Amino acid sequence: MATDELTLNNETPAHDRPEKKKGSTDWLGEVRSIAVLILVVLGFHSFVAKPFYIPSESMMPGLLVGDRLVVTKYPYGYSFISPTFHLLPPIAGRLFGRLPARGDVVIVTPPGSRTDYIKRVIGLPGDTIEMRAGQLFLNDQAVPRKSMGDRLIPVDANTRCDPDHYPGALVRGADGKPACRIAIYRETLPGGATYDTADIEYSYGDVFGPVTVPDGHVFLMGDNRDNSADSRFPLDQGGLGGPVPWENIGGRAEFITFSLDGTANWNPLTWWGALRPGRAGTSLHPDREPAAS
Numbered sequence: 001m002a003t004d005e006l007t008l009n010n011e012t013p014a015h016d017r018p019e020k021k022k023g024s025t026d027w028l029g030e031v032r033s034i035a036v037l038i039l040v041v042l043g044f045h046s047f048v049a050k051p052f053y054i055p056s057e058s059m060m061p062g063l064l065v066g067d068r069l070v071v072t073k074y075p076y077g078y079s080f081i082s083p084t085f086h087l088l089p090p091i092a093g094r095l096f097g098r099l100p101a102r103g104d105v106v107i108v109t110p111p112g113s114r115t116d117y118i119k120r121v122i123g124l125p126g127d128t129i130e131m132r133a134g135q136l137f138l139n140d141q142a143v144p145r146k147s148m149g150d151r152l153i154p155v156d157a158n159t160r161c162d163p164d165h166y167p168g169a170l171v172r173g174a175d176g177k178p179a180c181r182i183a184i185y186r187e188t189l190p191g192g193a194t195y196d197t198a199d200i201e202y203s204y205g206d207v208f209g210p211v212t213v214p215d216g217h218v219f220l221m222g223d224n225r226d227n228s229a230d231s232r233f234p235l236d237q238g239g240l241g242g243p244v245p246w247e248n249i250g251g252r253a254e255f256i257t258f259s260l261d262g263t264a265n266w267n268p269l270t271w272w273g274a275l276r277p278g279r280a281g282t283s284l285h286p287d288r289e290p291a292a293s
Contacts, residue, residue: 045084047073051257052107052118057159058222058229059105059118060198061151061184062284066158066260066276069284071107071251076100079247086114094247099124100218103193103286105253108220110240116250117240119230120195120286123219130209131232134199134225136187137210144188148196152179156276157262165227166200193286200226208232217243253284 044050054067063069073082077097080088086109100106100121107116123129123138130137135145152173155161161170161180173179188194203226213219220240222228233239256279264274 042084045073046082047078049073049254050084050251052116052253054118057165057227058224059120060224060227061153061182061196062105062223063118063256064153064159064259064276064279066262067279068257068259070254070257072254073251075252076106076246076249079249081109081248081250090247092247097246099246100249100252101193102189102191103195105284105286106218106220107250107253108240108244109248109250110235111245111248112235117220117229118253119220119222119228119240121218122189122221122231123213123243125213125215125217127219128210128212129219129231130211131206134202134206136221138190140210146186146188148184148186150181151184152181154179158260169200188289189286192289194289195223195286198224198226200224203227205230205232211242213243216246218246218249219243255284256280256282 049070049072052069052071054063054065054069057065074096076099077094079094079097080086080091090111102121102124104121105118106121107118109116122136128137128139130140136143152171153159153161154173155170155178159180161178163170166180166182169181171179171181182198182200184196185199186194186196205225205228211219219231219242221230221232229238229240231240231242231244233241235241259276259279260271260274261276262274264270
């Protein structure tokens with residue numbers, strides 16, 4: 001009777017089943033788990049958000065070398081540049097696409113490159129951009145620019161105040177520590193986006209244009225106007241080569257997660273001391289002035 005029941009239920013008697021070896025590892029299962037985890041991380045980085053490191057001073061005073069921030073991928077939709085690794089060939093158009101707003105800080109990959117830059121959106125399709133003696137003009141109107149005085153930016157291993165780029169700017173602060181004294185001007189774009197820019201001295205980019213932004217393109221500039229390779233400069237000079245196709249926008253910068261002064265190394269004991277205080281959580285969205293009534 002017991003034998004018939006086992007046959008009908010298509011089961012193997014317990015004493016005939018092979019025993020698993022104790023302590024054995026399912027390597028195939030481990031590899032699958034790791035592969036799934038990698039795909040989830042890459043998918044999140046490609047379509048939701050990813051971390052970004054600031055490698056240059058082109059967005060001073062708002063962003064410093066060593067800042068870590070979050071970039072969201074979905075605000076402008078998706079393009080061939082959205083995946084974490086830029087391996088796809090250029091493809092026209094965006095999925096669920098919309099243009100950035102003037103004043104947004106965005107990640108951009110120059111045409112023909114796989115390197116990400118971070119810049120601010122200044123001009124949209126149809127806008128005419130011009131620089132006259134360091135003054136930004138948009139559609140033949142001077143963009144309001146207010147002097148905010150000098151700002152002392154602490155000098156450290158990441159912020160060096162190189163005299164070739166900041167002549168005469170290296171000073172001592174009230175605490176006796178070295179600082180970079182930068183003249184700050186607050187710009188306000190049409191629509192109310194307002195943000196701080198750095199103006200060091202006359203530079204090649206202080207005279208530019210006029211250039212009209214073509215359809216499906218945006219004009220980008222760094223906030224550090226005399227030390228930024230952006231839409232004012234050709235590709236062979238490390239710039240963006242003029243207005244950039246909107247497909248080359250990779251996402252929007254949201255906020256700073258933490259910032260390091262450049263003194264940290266492989267030793268975890270050095271990490272805490274390298275943190276710059278007060279920068280974590282800083283929003284990278286421009287302030288918005290209320291529209292005139």
